[in-house]
Amino acid sequence: MTFCKGLKRELIKIELPECCNASRLYGILSFARTFSSDLIEIKSSDLCIVEHVIDSFRKLGVNLSEQMIVKTPRTFVLRIESQRINDRILADFGYSGVESSYRIIEDNFRCSYCKPSFLSGCFISSGTIVDPQKGYHLEISTHKKNLFNDFVDFMDTLGLKPKVFERKRKLVAYYKDSSAIEDFLTYIGAADVAMDLMELKIRRDVYNHINRRINCDNANIDKIVEASAKDRNDINYILDTNRSELDEDLMEIAMLRIENPIVSMTELGRLTKVKLSKSGVSHRLNRIRKIAEELRKDENGN
Known part of the structure; x- marks a missing residue:
């Protein structure tokens, strides 16, 4: 078909x-x-x-x-x-x-x-x-x-x-x-078809972006795409469920991740109002993941 x-x-x-x-x-x-x-x-x-x-x-x-x-x-x-x-x-x-x-x-x-x-x-x-x-x-x-x-x-x-x-x-x-x-x-x-197309475009952009910057292998590219997709999935879930769980700092990094799905955490840190290190960005994204995890547990009654 x-x-x-x-x-x-x-x-x-x-x-x-x-x-x-x-x-x-x-x-x-x-x-x-x-x-x-x-x-x-x-x-x-x-x-x-x-x-x-x-x-x-x-x-x-x-x-x-x-x-x-x-x-x-x-x-x-x-x-x-x-x-x-x-x-x-x-x-x-x-x-x-x-x-x-x-x-x-x-x-x-x-x-x-x-x-x-x-x-x-x-x-x-x-x-x-x-x-x-x-x-x-x-x-x-x-x-x-x-x-x-x-x-x-x-x-x-x-x-x-x-x-x-x-x-x-x-x-x-x-x-x-x-x-x-x-x-x-x-x-x-x-x-759903639009989202699939968007994900495909992001994946294609990731490949082009990474290949221009560094000569890394496909496994690393897939990791970046997968991590970014998981982050955006968690962020969208929180925004749809209870956006008040995100304080100002987390909301900033969340919006930047949605708007810049293919950039590395180092590059993401350069986009914040107060510049963050890679570990600082990672810390905030981990907090977002934990919030999403807790909200899902509450929704499932666990």
């Missing part, structure tokens, strides 16, 4: 309330191959995606048959050719069916989670992402100009504005920056 297919399957597994399920379906339909009164056509290389669309329709009271799925050598296509059904679907999302082009109707978003759900649907329908082991690139494309312009403006209002270009008469919104991809994935509900 490709990284992209796995991500989309994770997105469709997310259970949503009725309004957000409708918004996710709205995103899928908006970026579908065809969305009109005469024909609605949703195409995917993954049967699970097409079956998810049918299930989403059922939750909204539109019963479709799996016999509507047409299998081609490389894809599965859901074809809805009933004008009666299509007119109802269009009306449910605020369209009359006679529009020359469909624009994004924000009245379809009923709660604060509907917008992320809509973007999730857009990506499921027409998005791709490169395996982060090979590089950083995420894109969503369409041939519908007005929809695309609305989409880019919509992303901009959310602080997620993408770069754009045209490829073979298709308009493409994309990110190549790993941080922008992480922000987008987190926003649409794929926080």
Whole structure:
């Protein structure tokens, strides 16, 4: 299974309330191959995606048959050719069916989670992402100009504005920056995937950083990555559980560790207000580990 297919399957597994399920379906339909009164056509290389669309329709009271799925050598296509059904679907999302082009109707978003759900649907329908082991690139494309312009403006209002270009008469919104991809994935509900990407980037940066500075072996690099990951895990746990456990000195070193995951303890000590030695930094991080350990014991009732 490709990284992209796995991500989309994770997105469709997310259970949503009725309004957000409708918004996710709205995103899928908006970026579908065809969305009109005469024909609605949703195409995917993954049967699970097409079956998810049918299930989403059922939750909204539109019963479709799996016999509507047409299998081609490389894809599965859901074809809805009933004008009666299509007119109802269009009306449910605020369209009359006679529009020359469909624009994004924000009245379809009923709660604060509907917008992320809509973007999730857009990506499921027409998005791709490169395996982060090979590089950083995420894109969503369409041939519908007005929809695309609305989409880019919509992303901009959310602080997620993408770069754009045209490829073979298709308009493409994309990110190549790993941080922008992480922000987008987190926003649409794929926080675990975003964290995996972040950890992968940190690991890659660690390798590059260490190899530039010293010619150490892979075992030492793995130790640095592992120690940093454990520190950040403990810090995030304390911040989520009881941040008052961290006094000013510990909070300072905690924030520096989160902001600088790949630097050594010696370098970390140079970033504090009052410069610390390596042992001073180590002492504070050990105190943080003990606090996290005690909080976990309390949470587990031990």
